[in-house]
Structures are given as structure tokens and as C-alpha cells.
Amino acid sequence: MYTLCIAGNPNSGKTTLFNALTGAKQHVGNWPGVTVEKKEGRVDYDGLQFNLIDLPGIYSLTAYSMEEVVTRDFILKERPRAVINIVDATNMERNLYLTTQLLELGVPLILVLNMMDEAEKKGLKVKIPYLEKLLGVPVIPMVASRGIGTEELLKKVREILEGNLTIVPRKPRYRKEIESAIWRVEETLRDLLPKAFLEKYPSRWVALKLLEQDEEIIRKCRKEAKDEAHLFSIVNKEIERITKILGDDPETLIADQRYGFASGAFKEAVKITYTDRISLTDQIDKVLTSRLFGIPFFILIIWGSFQLTFTLGEIPMRWIEAGFNVLGDLFYQWITVPWLRSLVVDGIIGGVGSVLVFLPNILILFLIIALLEDTGYMARAAFISDRVMHFFGLHGKSFIPMVIGFGCNVPAVMATRVLENNKDRVITILVVTLMSCSARLPIYVLFAGAFFPKHAGNVVFSIYLLGILLAIVMARFFRLVLFPGESAPFVMELPPYRLPTLKGLMIHMWDRGAMYVQKAGTVILAGSMIVWFLSSYPRHITYSVDYDRLLRQETVRHEKSLTEIAARLKVPRDRLSTFVPFRAYEKAWESFQAERSQQAAKQCDLGGLLKKKEAVFRQIESRYPGTLKLYRAYRNEVERHANIMEELRSKKAAEKASKSYAGRIGRAVAPVLRPLGFDWRNTIALISGLVAKEIVVGTMGVIYQVGEAKNESQKLMENLRKHMTPLTAYVFMVFSLIYLPCIATIGVIRRELNSWKWTLFSASYTTVLAWIVAFLFYHGGRLLGFG
Amino acid sequence: MGENHLKPLSELLPGEQGIIRKMKVRGPIRRRLMDMGFVTGTPVELEKEAPLGDPVDILVKGCHVSIRKEEAQHVLVEVKE
Numbered sequence: 001m002y003t004l005c006i007a008g009n010p011n012s013g014k015t016t017l018f019n020a021l022t023g024a025k026q027h028v029g030n031w032p033g034v035t036v037e038k039k040e041g042r043v044d045y046d047g048l049q050f051n052l053i054d055l056p057g058i059y060s061l062t063a064y065s066m067e068e069v070v071t072r073d074f075i076l077k078e079r080p081r082a083v084i085n086i087v088d089a090t091n092m093e094r095n096l097y098l099t100t101q102l103l104e105l106g107v108p109l110i111l112v113l114n115m116m117d118e119a120e121k122k123g124l125k126v127k128i129p130y131l132e133k134l135l136g137v138p139v140i141p142m143v144a145s146r147g148i149g150t151e152e153l154l155k156k157v158r159e160i161l162e163g164n165l166t167i168v169p170r171k172p173r174y175r176k177e178i179e180s181a182i183w184r185v186e187e188t189l190r191d192l193l194p195k196a197f198l199e200k201y202p203s204r205w206v207a208l209k210l211l212e213q214d215e216e217i218i219r220k221c222r223k224e225a226k227d228e229a230h231l232f233s234i235v236n237k238e239i240e241r242i243t244k245i246l247g248d249d250p251e252t253l254i255a256d257q258r259y260g261f262a263s264g265a266f267k268e269a270v271k272i273t274y275t276d277r278i279s280l281t282d283q284i285d286k287v288l289t290s291r292l293f294g295i296p297f298f299i300l301i302i303w304g305s306f307q308l309t310f311t312l313g314e315i316p317m318r319w320i321e322a323g324f325n326v327l328g329d330l331f332y333q334w335i336t337v338p339w340l341r342s343l344v345v346d347g348i349i350g351g352v353g354s355v356l357v358f359l360p361n362i363l364i365l366f367l368i369i370a371l372l373e374d375t376g377y378m379a380r381a382a383f384i385s386d387r388v389m390h391f392f393g394l395h396g397k398s399f400i401p402m403v404i405g406f407g408c409n410v411p412a413v414m415a416t417r418v419l420e421n422n423k424d425r426v427i428t429i430l431v432v433t434l435m436s437c438s439a440r441l442p443i444y445v446l447f448a449g450a451f452f453p454k455h456a457g458n459v460v461f462s463i464y465l466l467g468i469l470l471a472i473v474m475a476r477f478f479r480l481v482l483f484p485g486e487s488a489p490f491v492m493e494l495p496p497y498r499l500p501t502l503k504g505l506m507i508h509m510w511d512r513g514a515m516y517v518q519k520a521g522t523v524i525l526a527g528s529m530i531v532w533f534l535s536s537y538p539r540h541i542t543y544s545v546d547y548d549r550l551l552r553q554e555t556v557r558h559e560k561s562l563t564e565i566a567a568r569l570k571v572p573r574d575r576l577s578t579f580v581p582f583r584a585y586e587k588a589w590e591s592f593q594a595e596r597s598q599q600a601a602k603q604c605d606l607g608g609l610l611k612k613k614e615a616v617f618r619q620i621e622s623r624y625p626g627t628l629k630l631y632r633a634y635r636n637e638v639e640r641h642a643n644i645m646e647e648l649r650s651k652k653a654a655e656k657a658s659k660s661y662a663g664r665i666g667r668a669v670a671p672v673l674r675p676l677g678f679d680w681r682n683t684i685a686l687i688s689g690l691v692a693k694e695i696v697v698g699t700m701g702v703i704y705q706v707g708e709a710k711n712e713s714q715k716l717m718e719n720l721r722k723h724m725t726p727l728t729a730y731v732f733m734v735f736s737l738i739y740l741p742c743i744a745t746i747g748v749i750r751r752e753l754n755s756w757k758w759t760l761f762s763a764s765y766t767t768v769l770a771w772i773v774a775f776l777f778y779h780g781g782r783l784l785g786f787g
Numbered sequence: 788m789g790e791n792h793l794k795p796l797s798e799l800l801p802g803e804q805g806i807i808r809k810m811k812v813r814g815p816i817r818r819r820l821m822d823m824g825f826v827t828g829t830p831v832e833l834e835k836e837a838p839l840g841d842p843v844d845i846l847v848k849g850c851h852v853s854i855r856k857e858e859a860q861h862v863l864v865e866v867k868e
Contacts, residue, residue: 060822064815094824094848252810255821256828294838383853387839390855396842489816489858490842491823494851 002161003051003078007071007102008086009095010057011376011495013114015039017086017144018054019507021154028511031070037417045154050161053080061101063216065420075105076200082108082160082167084153089119089126089141090496092270096262099135100172106202108167109137110156112149116141123274131269136170145501171204172261177245178253181238182207188234192225210235211242211250281376281496289380298384301377302403309365310407310438316360324353339539347532355521358410358744363513365404365411369418370508372400374500378418379492386490392472393479395419395490398428402471405435406464409745412437413752414512423483427475429749430762433741434471436464439693443736446697450717451729463733470738470773516748527743531691534662541659547652551645558641565634569627576634581624585631588616650702657702662687676735676774677728686735692742727781731774739770794866797843797859799833805864806830812861824848825862 008014018026022041031038039054055074056067063069075083085102087095092113102109113119113126132139138156142149159165173179185207190198198206201220209217225231242250287293328345335341372378378397386396394402397418405412412432419425444463448456566573576582592613596606621628657663658680666684673683681703689696704719720729740746740763750759793808807829812820824847825831834844834851842855 060818062818062822064818064822091849094850097822097824251818252821252826255818256826259824259826259829289835289837289844291836291838379853383837383842383844384839386853386855387837387841390841489819490853490855491816491819491858492853493823494844494853 001049001051002081003053004082004084004157005053005055005074005080006084006086007055007075007098008057009059009088009091009098010493012057012086012088012091012095013144014057014086015054016501016504017084017112017114017142017150018052019501019503020144020147020150021045022052026507028515036066036070043154048154048158048161050081050157058098060098061105062212063214066422067420069216072105075102075107079107082110082157084110084112084157086112086114086142086144089113089116089124090122092119092124092126093263093266096265097258100258100261103135103137103169104171104205104208106169106171106205108160109135109169110153110160110167111135111137111139112144112153113139113141114144116149117143117146122279123272125271125273127269127271131265134170134265134269137167138165145499172258174254174257175246177242178211178250178257181211181242181250185210185235185238188231189221192227192231193221194224197224208254211239212254213239213249213251279496284497285380285494288377289383294384298381301372301381302400305365305368305372305400306403306407308368309361309404309411313361313364317357320357320360321353324349324356328353342536343532346536347529350532351525351529355517355525355744358408359513359517361408362411362414362516363509365415366512367505367509369400369415370505371500373418374498374504374508376495376497379494382492383494390490393476394428394431395421395424396492398424401428401432402435405432405437407438409433409435409437409741410516410748413745413748414516416752426753426758427478427482429753429758430478430765431471431475433745433762433766434467434474434738436467436737437693437741439742440736442694442697443689444733446700446716447720447729447733450720451724451726459730459733463737466734466773467737470769474769515751521747527691527747531662531688531743534665535657535660535688537661541656543652543655545651547648547655551648554641554644554648558637561637562634565630565637569630581620581627582631582634584620584624585617585628585635588613588620589635653702654704657684657699673771675778676731676771677725677778678732678735679723681723682728682732686739689736690740690743692744693736696736725786727778727786731778731781734777735770735774737770738773739767741766792865793863795860796831796833796845796862796864797856799864799866801833801835804830804832804867806867807862808865809863810861811863812858816858820854820858820862823852824850825852830867831862831864 006014006018018039018041021043025044026039026041029038029040036056041052041054043050043052053074055071058065058068058071061068061072074080083102083105085099087099099109099111111131113128116126119126126139126141128139128141140149140153140156142153144150156165160167174182182204186203189203189206193203193206197220201217206217206221210221221231222228239250242253246253288297328349331344331349332341335344369378372381378400381400382396384396385399389396389398398416400418401412401415404415409432412435413429416425416428416432419428441460444460445456448459452459562576563573566576569576569579571579592609595609617628658667663680663684666687667680669687670678670680670683673686678686681700684703685696685699688699700720701716704716704723724732746759746763749762750756753759794805796805796807799805807825807827810817810820810825810827829847832846834846836843837853842853843859845852845854845859
């Protein structure tokens, strides 16, 4: 099957055309070895079938970015049957600069003039046949967003594929000094480079690139040339000669002349019938990027995106959680083998659930990002925030991922795709995990509530602030240490505002969702299973006390007491709970309890309520004499029994947790965290937080033997206060903020950076940083007399 | 011809126009700027500054391109009267 590709500037409508031609039959992956996205699709049109590749959006074919290198390597090595070069007709002169370079590659080219409707509105009239003659390639006017012109394009493709049309692109000519230099270098190349190499890379093009001092081609020639010293002495001589005669280096001169060719073609083939007044884009920008309204609008849009993602996303998130709970319960009843039940319910269903629960957030977020990108606002957001972000060693486009990080680090890492420069991306991903995500909030709420009840809000805020400060410090640090001396220039087009197509938005959203589930999902699932295994195995442990026996004994004792009460009332034991007077007492008791909990909030007088309850009790007693005393005994017994069972079960669970593999690891690791004032309990909780930080609070509950009491959080706070000081509590919050995000984030980082090295670096640096900062806080705090 | 009558692009006032006369930018960004249309002889206009004063929005060859002042300062232009 033949392969064709689409190449063009960013914002020229490349992807819109790709979507129009391939429909849903597309596949998104990565170019081998780099993180540049590769989109592939199948076109099936009236018996005509071919593969289509959507090349990344580029401005030029130099070696400036990975995208450019990927594009030219693909065209030269894979030799597609034709390159469809899409050009923004409203912006032809600049777009044709890339076209001149594509012509130089000598591959069959079809020029597509997109957005012809807008160009006509702007008063541009293109003489198509004339342009075809000037460039030597077919030219097709198009409005890709409305499907106008795609049919003509496919007809042209059919002619080429069926061999009825041969295209000989006209290569631009340079001034004679440069042409003669090209000629001399070419001669040398033919002698020194292997035939196979020159079949792939045309000699004229290689000569041009050598004169332009293109690092990639220089590297390739050094490897391939028979006598590289001779080759480069010729090249350098020519460069020197041109620089001396023409007063500028060949790279600049060649670029100048390409622009000359582009604007020449533009001026000859395009008639400007009238000049546009102020465009709509300029009018919108008068508000959206103005000194006065620019920042308020920016904040409003960021805030709105954040709100939509997390508040709207919460609704389907709850459905998913509920759905998985139901599913878990179902399997819990179906499966009777305990270990299999735990594996399926806690391991598999719990694990899959933890992957899918983020999906609504991710879909909504990427719909919003696609909307911001396709309309053109994203570039404005970067334009506005670059001043601040640059100060931190980041890029304007880092801002949005950083904000999203406060909601959830997983979509935040994925959102860094808007950054073109890989170094910016790596740094942003490394620091984005320091943005305190919403899963960490329950930890702060618990500890701040337990230890700083009067200043809880300020304490939690200080943790968020610490995260931001650390992100700034670390971003600057990484910029200096990891990528020293490398500038991260900010040259970015502010494209015209455009209405996005629904199809484009949907495809974009779907791609991201599918990618998340497929790739990140596997890592997250595997991680969750491992942690499930560690915390529920070994299955059989020897307890210090035989809890099961104690539980059984307690049940027997309880049964005996109730039987006694029943005997004294002369009712059968099994009728005790439905005994009419008892039901009356119970009803009064329950309504007293309900009123008490209501009034507790309002701090009304309890004595009054108690008196009321006692009056009702006496009323019942007068109706059924002799029952009140026995009811009280019954009530006490029931409560006592519940408490004892609860305590035994919690103790058992706590011992199980501490003796599981996770617990053993916790105890083994505990010495490492001891200098921070943490004991083994804190350590186990932190280890469980590797899966998801939400779990930390739950684990705390298990370890501190709270069990499932009704006033769980109150009791947990009490127990925490027994074991920790306000200082260690604060240090624990600090550590929770910084150390390794969750497995989900790690999975996504691995997926996005396509590198285990950076993934491991991210996981380890955050943990080391957490230790250092926690250490400073702990010992600093002690020196200042806290704790 | 000296550079005395030339002015760094970063020092244009919003709305002011000029013609690029000298590209003193070095390194990979020079190539990037050329790819975006910054070549000698090209008319440019400083459209506006970002709300916080940096970067600036330059109109070149019909496109709006945003660059930082630290880079714009090495693009020398002849101010159009």
C-alpha cells in the first residue's frame, strides 16, 4: 500500500485535513526514539486506498527541533509517493517558506491552499494555474474545515498513484556565488559519499545543508564520508569565500533567498484586491491580551477550566466509583475462596477502578485544552504568563499544567504536551508533582484538624505555598544543573483566532483518553496489584493474641447476658429485640440521640433533652412495670458488646497491617525516616500512599486501630494526638506534599517522557527532597522549641 | 553604513514600524527567528507588549510572533518615519 504524508506550518489546518481524509480510522503513536507524536491513518475513497501520515507542524526543515528532523527524515528515508503540503492561504508568504524547502527535497508535492474562504474575505485572489507553473506542482484550493476541495485533492492523488501524473517540482535557484559553491560541494560529495547515501539524500540538498551548517547533516556526513577532512575543508572554504564576498554567512543568505523565492511567487501569483481593515483577531486581542483586561481574562479562563475539569468531572467520577463498588460487592458474594475473593475484589477491581476513576477528568481536561489550542487562546495564555514563568526558569506554556496540578498530577503531566521544547517539558513534568493535588488534601485536613484546630486553614495554605515555592526553586535549579547553558528561547506564533471543528475536538479528546487507559493504565494497574499484594500478604500470620478466640468468647458472653435478661423478663431470647416495651424504649432512645446530635451543633442545653427522654422512659415503665431497669441493662450490654468487638477487630487489623509485607517494609524503612520524627506507623501510611495519596488517611485509620466506629475521624484524631506532636504532624504533611507522587502519576510520566531514566529520577528526587525538607523542618522546629 | 541610526526591535513603541537591518542574534534561536520570517529587509511592527511588559508581539510577514525582549534586543531595525 502506498504512503502519503501531510506537511505544513502549525495552525495551517493540517490536522483538520487529516481528520477529513481519514475519519476515525487513525492511530496515534510516537516516532521511534523521540516523543514527537506520530499520527497515521487509512484513506479509503472510491476504490482508492492509501496510508496517510500527519507529520508534525513545522516552520522549516532545519535541525532546530525534533519535529523538523522527524519530518525531513521521514520524507527522505520513506520516500512517500507524494507530500501534501498544506498552506494557510491567509498567510501564504510565510507558509511558502517551508514549501520552498520541500521543493528542494525533490519529492512529488501537492500544494493545498487551505482557508481559501478567509483569504478571499481578506481580498486575496490567487491565480492557481500561474502558481502551479511557478512551483511546478499541482495547487488545490481548499476549505478543509468544511470539506471543500478534498475531492479534488483525492482525484489528484489518484492520478499520481495510478501513474498518470508525474510531478517535477521547480527547485529555487540561488545567486550565482552560492550556486557555484553548491556545485563545488556537490562534486566533492559525489566522490566521497557512498551511493546508497546519496540515493536517500539528494546531493544538492546535502550540499545546501552543509553550507547552512546543519548539525544533523554534518554529523551524518562525518560518519559516511570516505575522507571527511577533505570534505569539510572544501565546505569551510566555500563558507568563508561566500562570507567574504557577500558579507554574511551562507545560512542567512540562503534563508534570505528562500524568502525571496517565496515572496516572489506570492507577489506574482496573488492579487490583493483590497487591503483588510482591522481583522477580527486583532479586535479580540485588543481585549484578551490588553494591559487592562488581559490578566483578569486569563485568570478567569484558567479558573474556569480548572473548575470544569474537577467539579464537572466529579459527577461521572462518583458514578464510576459507585459502579466499581457494586461490582466489587457482587464478586464478593460470588467468590467464596478468600484469597481469590481478595485478589479479584481488592486487587483487580480496585486496581481497574483506580485507573478509570481519572478518565472523566482527563477527557474533560483534554476537551478544554483542545478548545484552547484550536481557538488560538493557548498561545495567548503563554504570551501573558511567560514573564512570570520565565523568571522561574520555565516557559509560558508551563503555566497551564502547573495549575492543573493542583487538581490532579496525572492530567497535569499529560497537559505538558503543549510544550514543544523537550527540556521545558522535562523540567515542567519534574516540578509539576510539587503542586499539591486534591488527593493530598484529606491528609492535611486530618492533621491540621487534629493538631492545629484553630489555624487549620492557614496551616493547609502554608503547605500549598511550600509546594509552589519548592516548584520555583527546583525549576530554577534544574534549569541550571540539568540543562546548563542551554537557552530556552520563546519564539511563538500567535495564530489568528478560529472556530474549532467539533470533529477535531472529539478526536483529540478520544485519542488522549484511549492513550491514558492503554499505556498509563497498565502501569497503574500493575502497581496497584503489587501494593495490594504487599498489604494483604502473607495471608496467615501468627498473632500475638488469639483474636478469633477472644472474639468467640465475647460473643458467647454477650449471648449469655442477653439470655439472662430475657429470662428475667420471661420472654424467649429470640424475641428480646422485638419485645414491645423494649421497642418503645428504643424508639425514645433513638429520637433522643438524633436530637442530641442535631443540638450538639447548636450547643443547646443537653440537660433539657435528657429530662425529656427520662420522662418518656418513666411513662413506658408505668405502662409496663419492671421493664426500665432491665432495658437499661440490655442497652448497656449491647453497647459494651459492640465496643469490645470493635476493639478486638481493630487490634487484629492493626496487627495484620504491621505484620503484612507492607508492614514489614514499613518497619524496615522506619529507621530511615526516624530522623524526621516518624515512627513505623507513619512509615506504613506513607508507603501505602505510593498507590494514591487518598489511601494514607485510610491506612492511618487501620494502623491506629480506629476501625469502623461511627465517630471514626474524631477517634483517629485522638489517637494521633497520643502518638505525635504538632511538629511531627506538620513535618508529616510536608513529607506527604513532596515525596513521590502516586503510581498513576509515575505511570503517566513514564508514558509521556518515554524514558525510564527520567521516570526514576522524578520518583527519587521527590523522595530525597521530601526527606531533606522534612528534616530541616523537624530539626528547625525543635531548635525553635516546638514539639 | 554604521549601526548608529538602527534601533533594537525591543525598543520600538507599540504601533511603531521598522525594517530589519541586522540580525545580531546568535545560536539556534537565530535560525528559529529566520524561519518565522525575521530576515533582513523585512518590515516589522511592534504590535504590543504582553500585560506584564514582556514578551512582545511582533507583526512580521502578516503573522503575529511573540518573542522575549532579551531576544528582540538583538534584532536591529531602521525605524520607519
